[in-house]
Amino acid sequence: MQLAAYCEDVSRIFRPGSNEVRALDGVTFRLHRGEMAAVAGPSGSGKTTLLNMIGCLDRPDQGKVFLDGEDISHKSKHQLAQIRNEKIGFIFQSFHLIPVLTVFENVEFALQIQGKLSVDGRKDRVMPVLEALGIAQLASRKPSEISGGQQQRVAIARALVKKPVLILADEPTANLDSKTALSIIELMVKLHQEEGTTFLFSTHDPMVMDTAPRLVHLRDGKIVSDSGEQMNKNQPKETEAGDVSA
Amino acid sequence: MFLLKLATLNIFRNTKRSILTMTTVFVGVFGFIMASGMVNGVEQTYVRIEIDTETAHLRVMHKRYLSEEENFPLDLILPQQRAVHSVIKKGWPTALVVPRIIFSAQLGDGEQALGARGVAIDSALAEKAFSLSRYSSSKKPLPETGKWIFVGSIIAKSFKKKIGDTLTIESRTRDGSMNADDYQIAGVISTGNMIIDGGSFYIPLKSARDLLRMPTGLTDVVVKLPKKQDALLVSTRLQKQFGAVQAQTWQDKTRTIFELNKIRRQMFNVLISIILIVAAAGMANTVLMSAFERKGEIGMMMALGMPEGRIVRLFTAEAGMLGLIGSVFGALCGGSWAYYLQVYGWDISAMVEKTYGATGQTTGLSVASFIFFDISFSTILMGIFLGVFVSLLASLWPAWRTTRFDPREVLARS
Numbered sequence: 001m002q003l004a005a006y007c008e009d010v011s012r013i014f015r016p017g018s019n020e021v022r023a024l025d026g027v028t029f030r031l032h033r034g035e036m037a038a039v040a041g042p043s044g045s046g047k048t049t050l051l052n053m054i055g056c057l058d059r060p061d062q063g064k065v066f067l068d069g070e071d072i073s074h075k076s077k078h079q080l081a082q083i084r085n086e087k088i089g090f091i092f093q094s095f096h097l098i099p100v101l102t103v104f105e106n107v108e109f110a111l112q113i114q115g116k117l118s119v120d121g122r123k124d125r126v127m128p129v130l131e132a133l134g135i136a137q138l139a140s141r142k143p144s145e146i147s148g149g150q151q152q153r154v155a156i157a158r159a160l161v162k163k164p165v166l167i168l169a170d171e172p173t174a175n176l177d178s179k180t181a182l183s184i185i186e187l188m189v190k191l192h193q194e195e196g197t198t199f200l201f202s203t204h205d206p207m208v209m210d211t212a213p214r215l216v217h218l219r220d221g222k223i224v225s226d227s228g229e230q231m232n233k234n235q236p237k238e239t240e241a242g243d244v245s246a
Numbered sequence: 247m248f249l250l251k252l253a254t255l256n257i258f259r260n261t262k263r264s265i266l267t268m269t270t271v272f273v274g275v276f277g278f279i280m281a282s283g284m285v286n287g288v289e290q291t292y293v294r295i296e297i298d299t300e301t302a303h304l305r306v307m308h309k310r311y312l313s314e315e316e317n318f319p320l321d322l323i324l325p326q327q328r329a330v331h332s333v334i335k336k337g338w339p340t341a342l343v344v345p346r347i348i349f350s351a352q353l354g355d356g357e358q359a360l361g362a363r364g365v366a367i368d369s370a371l372a373e374k375a376f377s378l379s380r381y382s383s384s385k386k387p388l389p390e391t392g393k394w395i396f397v398g399s400i401i402a403k404s405f406k407k408k409i410g411d412t413l414t415i416e417s418r419t420r421d422g423s424m425n426a427d428d429y430q431i432a433g434v435i436s437t438g439n440m441i442i443d444g445g446s447f448y449i450p451l452k453s454a455r456d457l458l459r460m461p462t463g464l465t466d467v468v469v470k471l472p473k474k475q476d477a478l479l480v481s482t483r484l485q486k487q488f489g490a491v492q493a494q495t496w497q498d499k500t501r502t503i504f505e506l507n508k509i510r511r512q513m514f515n516v517l518i519s520i521i522l523i524v525a526a527a528g529m530a531n532t533v534l535m536s537a538f539e540r541k542g543e544i545g546m547m548m549a550l551g552m553p554e555g556r557i558v559r560l561f562t563a564e565a566g567m568l569g570l571i572g573s574v575f576g577a578l579c580g581g582s583w584a585y586y587l588q589v590y591g592w593d594i595s596a597m598v599e600k601t602y603g604a605t606g607q608t609t610g611l612s613v614a615s616f617i618f619f620d621i622s623f624s625t626i627l628m629g630i631f632l633g634v635f636v637s638l639l640a641s642l643w644p645a646w647r648t649t650r651f652d653p654r655e656v657l658a659r660s
């Protein structure tokens with residue numbers, strides 16, 4: 001199984017004043033393609049930092065980060081943007097939809113940025129995603145005209161539509177009520193199961209943690225437990241190395 | 247293309263702010279077009295009325311005449327009048343040489359009297375050079391002989407006289423005694439030149455010779471050439487050939503206007519620059535504010551991997567769009583108003599009357615009662631370009647500022 005993301009002994013050290021903060025402290029973490037993992041842990045434990053690292057929004061101070069087999073530890077700002085553009089889908093806690101665009105256009109936006117497809121090509125990609133997420137009937141509505149849960153579905157659609165290597169979501173349900181939150185997580189699980197989409201998300205919500213197939217616990221920048229560790233341990237070392245360089 | 251569409255939608259997000267920003271650009275472009283229309287118009291108006299009603303292209307007189315002009319001397323007559331005439335005709339056979347006697351007079355009707363400038367003129371030639379009948383209420387030329395008078399419209403109004411009424415002209419004769427005679431009004435003329443309309447009258451040259459007891463001699467001749475550009479050439483030739491002659495070209499007479507306009511232009515440039523600086527500051531502020539309001543959105547775009555250049559372009563496009571709309575409206579309003587004033591003129595006679603009095607000055611530069619604006623398509627385009635350019639320029643820094651946003655911060659807690 002190929003690795004979507006691989007962190008090799010990664011540390012991220014912030015220095016506010018003189019006392020340094022090790023937001024990540026020697027984290028080694030593998031996420032396979034088609035996997036779905038949740039990162040949990042107390043506030044300040046490094047969840048967001050880990051997601052930023054894998055999402056190519058940040059670079060490690062120590063160790064290496066591989067995305068889709070490519071070492072991104074020393075890429076430039078511009079190169080990282082390009083990798084995000086091609087390979088990563090983001091779902092944000094506060095959705096970040098563009099209020100002046102319709103649901104359809106918000107989803108299409110991810111493809112516009114890529115600039116690869118024609119008008120028709122984009123439409124052929126966007127509509128099936130909207131249908132799969134049950135929001136096709138909202139295509140011409142503005143974000144202000146739909147509910148929070150529906151807005152988060154639009155955000156998921158925007159992440160999905162470019163068929164990324166993985167989708168990152170930093171507390172995607174924090175702004176939703178628990179019922180809607182659960183339905184959003186169930187939707188992500190369904191996409192993971194049916195489409196094989198790779199998800200990595202962080203959460204505080206125990207109910208959401210229960211739903212995740214794999215749960216990683218962070219504390220003080222270290223992984224303290226990982227329900228998927230067993231599976232990773234079972235992998236022979238040679239294969240891992242091969243995957244990384246592939 | 248999609249950036250432009252998004253930029254267009256974005257300017258409606260804060261309509262009030264957008265309109266305010268556009269308004270400053272509007273004012274700048276509007277002001278620029280009106281100011282250029284006026285300043286160019288003033289030049290052309292003054293050149294036109296000077297040529298069409300007063301000096302033609304050239305005025306030839308005694309060398310010392312100009313320095314004593316305000317006394318209207320009748321003894322400083324144009325020397326070698328015939329020779330001057332033939333030199334002009336030899337070089338420019340189709341030129342019109344119009345003989346005149348300029349004198350000062352009192353116009354009266356028994357109740358009131360008014361000082362005015364008399365222009366005794368060869369009416370046939372004056373008709374050809376100035377088509378005086380065009381300005382006259384009678385639409386007929388001034389008769390060549392007889393005691394007929396064409397009187398300026400403002401003078402006629404203050405006497406409450408019309409065609410057919412009589413006015414008495416009282417004047418000092420060549421030998422210094424006083425003489426007076428009754429003249430019948432043959433036409434009330436409004437030329438748009440306040441010196442004429444408010445302070446001059448025309449009588450036939452032949453009748454003036456009796457009134458002024460001046461059987462020969464002219465105070466000056468005015469010359470209409472086939473090409474106005476030749477005025478300087480004629481003037482230098484005459485002055486070289488006749489030591490006692492001075493020739494004043496239309497350029498000489500309107501020089502003060504060009505100099506005044508240079509100052510006006512500078513003044514307007516400063517004014518327009520100030521307006522445009524205000525507009526630019528408003529634009530920069532608008533772009534900066536909307537960038538900070540949309541921090542989350544920009545962070546999202548950055549996270550999605552949108553190249554920084556395109557985010558910068560999105561914001562400059564918004565500024566450009568605001569600038570373009572403001573400029574186009576400014577150009578439309580300024581252009582059409584300036585065009586209206588180009589066709590119908592801007593009535594400044596009340597202003598002029600306040601400054602000079604109803605009778606105007608009696609010597610020197612002509613004074614227009616109407617300013618006809620001069621507006622060209624290129625001025626309008628220039629105005630639009632200026633508005634858009636300033637808008638784009640002003641937006642560069644705040645738009646670039648967005649690239650310093652950190653998507654991590656923006657997305658983490660909002």
Ligand SMILES: Nc1ncnc2c1ncn2[C@@H]1O[C@H](COP(=O)(O)OP(=O)(O)OP(=O)(O)O)[C@@H](O)[C@H]1O
Nearest residue numbers: 014015016021023042043044045046047048049050
């Ligand atoms: N830009 C930064 N500068 C300084 N310190 C930072 C910065 N970003 C994160 N940190 C610190 O790193 C540690 C980990 O932060 P991080 O945001 O990853 O935690 P988190 O698990 O996502 O917390 P939360 O549950 O509150 O979102 C914290 O102590 C935080 O204060």
Ligand SMILES: [Mg+2]
Nearest residue numbers: 047048049170
């Ligand atoms: Mg966090």
